[in-house]
Amino acid sequence: MGGMDRSNQGSLGGTPLDLPPAGWERGPGPLHRRLADALEALVLRGELPPGTALPTERELARRAAVSRATAAEAYRRLKASGRIDSRQGRGTWVAGTLAPAGRAPAESMGAVLEHPDGSIDLSLAAPEAGARERTAIGAALDHARGAVAGTGYEPAGSTALRAALADRPDEVLVTSGAQQAIGFVVEELVRPGEVVVVEDVTYVGALDAARRAGARLVAVPTGPGGVDVEALREAVVRHRPALVYLNPTHQSPTGSVLSDRDRAQIVDLAARTGTPVIDDRVLADLPFDDEGRPRPLRSFDPGAPIVTIGSLSKVAWAGLRVGWVRAEPALVRRLVPRRVVADLGGDVLAQAVALALLDEVPRLAAARALDLRRQHRHLTAALVQHLPEWEVAPSRGGTAAWVRLPVADARAVADAAAAHGVHVVAGSLLAPHGDMGDRLRLAVTQPPEVLDEAVARLAAAWSDLPGRGS
């Protein structure tokens, strides 16, 4: 739909003569992908503005000295990602002239959600619904019938579900998953240019939300014992952040658990400085060990500005988009208008299913945690055997393994793995400033036999890779 473009496609002086750019063919991966990536990079850098005419497939093939099929495939990729557009008789041009689409999907959570069929997905760390979950959710669906009544608008969420999630329902806003919950809190508390303190590394969806709100990200190190509390204190004192976002329990992606002593110090810091701290507990019910459940941050001081985020996505099913914010009632009341503008309130059936499932959640979580623990061990053992140069960090829970490579280009490893049909996440995606270039996150949500095949493909990709260190 060329009419969507407000510029005149013909006005930019025709097709640039230096397309594709010199050196486009450098790097790993198939030719068509390198060609597409090179063109996309020019678009992202603004060197090919929207509306710029591109060479015909035939002409591109000639200039790049590749086959017509390779040129066609490069254009197909770019068209599929919305970078370019074409129409019979009008040629091919750089798409869009409207507001910038923000970061490219490949740089955000979106990269984790869509892959070609037939490949193994170790990038999305959300477990599938198996027989156990299907049975429990099916039973809950029967209860959901009773929820079909009234207009269904309850912007803060189903009152019954809120009451089941907390003694005081006015402390709860039910959301479409934890991602929406994090987004509302960020939007409400953070103005453009203000600082959000996050762990280096952390959950990519939280980075997405903070960036979309125009926040400046300040990263503090996180290690096997969780976030570095002294570094966090310094960051809070120095930057006076509008918000701190933490995963203290089975940190995403490292799987660390913060000690009670460190928790108490962080809560004290929050209370004394008035700095709101998000305690993301989405992975808190998925321990790999039996060392007891750490207490939520808010339990250390009910008066401190702690915002707890929860969800059924990882414990029950990601397709059941039910999460929540738990916070002081005054903040919850300020979030409700955001919910109204966003989508008027959550799906009633999903909330009815969630309510009917709540009694089953401890059982589902325990079974899921056992699966994930077993799969984490299995993957670790397979990597030790087939990729001994890769180092798996110890983890105390969650849905992923955190791997250190002997090379600094995890992105290239991830690309090579994708070419071999297995999707993994380069650490830079999870790092607020794009570093962590030697890390990979591998989801452990697949069964052992899939993990074995994934490791075989990873090993093949690794052995193909030029310059893979020692």
Added chain:
Amino acid sequence: MGGMDRSNQGSLGGTPLDLPPAGWERGPGPLHRRLADALEALVLRGELPPGTALPTERELARRAAVSRATAAEAYRRLKASGRIDSRQGRGTWVAGTLAPAGRAPAESMGAVLEHPDGSIDLSLAAPEAGARERTAIGAALDHARGAVAGTGYEPAGSTALRAALADRPDEVLVTSGAQQAIGFVVEELVRPGEVVVVEDVTYVGALDAARRAGARLVAVPTGPGGVDVEALREAVVRHRPALVYLNPTHQSPTGSVLSDRDRAQIVDLAARTGTPVIDDRVLADLPFDDEGRPRPLRSFDPGAPIVTIGSLSKVAWAGLRVGWVRAEPALVRRLVPRRVVADLGGDVLAQAVALALLDEVPRLAAARALDLRRQHRHLTAALVQHLPEWEVAPSRGGTAAWVRLPVADARAVADAAAAHGVHVVAGSLLAPHGDMGDRLRLAVTQPPEVLDEAVARLAAAWSDLPGRGS
């Protein structure tokens, strides 16, 4: 949770001595409400910054010369709306120091979603799920069982549902209702300060979304035949809007239908100027007459930048949060990353229910339209009888009646009606610039006996009202 406030509550010099402000008692409605409104106005104007200490109930009662109960009720209202906070031993203070919460809920869609129990709601124009919808949705729930599989993440929506909604699934993004659909399109196409052209009057949720995106609203008149096409053309040429938002079919709230000739002109204008036009079709399947179904804007020119919005909320059930955007694939691809950051993708069960319901939608819509037509006529007749000074505008479909009052203060009428236990929407809420002060929107989604009681209460409120014109 006072710790959420970053200012020091004691630092602002104690309780202002001029509280409540002089003249607070002017206006209609109960005393406690006027007192609360006067205090809220000071907060909204920034004259009482967050953290400002407020008088005790006893002191407020003394200063305002009202009973202690009235002062307490005023504070209770303000606390319930999040404007103030209090704690035993620490007194009462103006809440919040963080980012402004935007417009007060009372000024947006939120005002339509929450009311006290026991009152009649003619403000929310979303029908309840009756026996017909319960049966159909219950049957669809049985099909939803099959959807519990995989991880459930499909950011653009269920592929099966997208395919059912359009021949080309890549033209569809499934959303959590039409409100989310409108929000994504506005966010993607409109930068802060850019113009969005809307009808005067229009759907309040679209105004909310445009305002939240920082748009400048330009209003063009709309009448019994729909939007004034000449005025729209002038607005587009003069303001070069980033987006036009229209309800051409059973316009919300006027119920008008735009002619095919006007549609063709608008589509031509969109195509020639490259201006994206939203065709909101949420009410399109709810005609009050048998004059045939008008064609969607996009059918006039598939190459024009028309973005169609649809939903099952009004036809099936508002609690089923399933809507969609239909647009050129390049725009749909740009919206998907917004969906990912917003909530990772829609609830799978809701989409499975929607898919299973689609075959029933024509039948459900026809039955709903007959109900609404009958109720619109019933309400009109009751108003003619009991409130002959009120004038009901002719309507060709939708979920509401649009009423003209012989006085210019519909807000006062709405307040008086609320005090008599019936909620209606003042026209100013639906007007981009807050005018339409002599209009009321009355939902016709209630059955005739409730409408009769509502009209009796409206008549009582009207006869109580001082200075209600001739």
